[in-house]
Amino acid sequence: MRLISGIFCLALFACFLSFNACKETPFQQGKILYENFCANCHMDDGSGLEGLIPPLAQADYYRDHVIESACLIRYGMEGPLEVNGRTYNQPMPGTDKLTEFEITNILNYINEAWYDDLPYVKLEDVRAMLKSCKED
Numbered sequence: 145m146r147l148i149s150g151i152f153c154l155a156l157f158a159c160f161l162s163f164n165a166c167k168e169t170p171f172q173q174g175k176i177l178y179e180n181f182c183a184n185c186h187m188d189d190g191s192g193l194e195g196l197i198p199p200l201a202q203a204d205y206y207r208d209h210v211i212e213s214a215c216l217i218r219y220g221m222e223g224p225l226e227v228n229g230r231t232y233n234q235p236m237p238g239t240d241k242l243t244e245f246e247i248t249n250i251l252n253y254i255n256e257a258w259y260d261d262l263p264y265v266k267l268e269d270v271r272a273m274l275k276s277c278k279e280d
């Protein structure tokens with residue numbers, strides 16, 4: 145009896161581990177990419193830099209433009225922008241080093257780390273968005 149329940153526990157534990165592994169991997173990749181490509185400016189905790197770089201954590205602008213952010217990650221942006229009632233006006237450089245899959249993982253990392261209620265970002269949506277903002 146003990147043995148059986150022992151095996152059962154072990155099986156449950158293994159399920160639990162593999163379930164988490166699936167969920168954690170893209171999230172982990174998104175975190176590492178965020179740290180390499182975004183944290184320099186937006187900071188590790190997404191708080192930005194007072195008056196110069198807008199926050200990504202709890203930012204009204206980001207909340208309303210999750211998928212559109214794929215375009216600004218790839219192509220950058222400039223011009224004045226209001227985030228949480230403050231105006232920012234510094235150019236953000238784009239990068240062509242991130243694939244659409246990596247951009248999706250970064251967005252999902254941001255959503256999971258700093259928002260409770262944003263839906264999971266799908267690769268197809270990011271792909272379609274990137275097509276629509278492609279530079280000619």
Ligand code: HEC
Nearest residue numbers: 181182185198199203205206213222223225232233234236
């Ligand atoms: C060199 C500094 C720099 C880097 C690196 C950078 N950003 Fe930005 N980001 C900015 C600046 C500056 C703005 C404001 C642009 C403006 O005023 O037009 C901005 C704006 C944004 C915005 C829109 C405003 C907001 O806060 O919601 C998002 C979303 C964003 N960045 C995401 C990212 C992500 C994701 C990465 C990494 C892939 C990244 N940025 C890398 C400097 C940077």
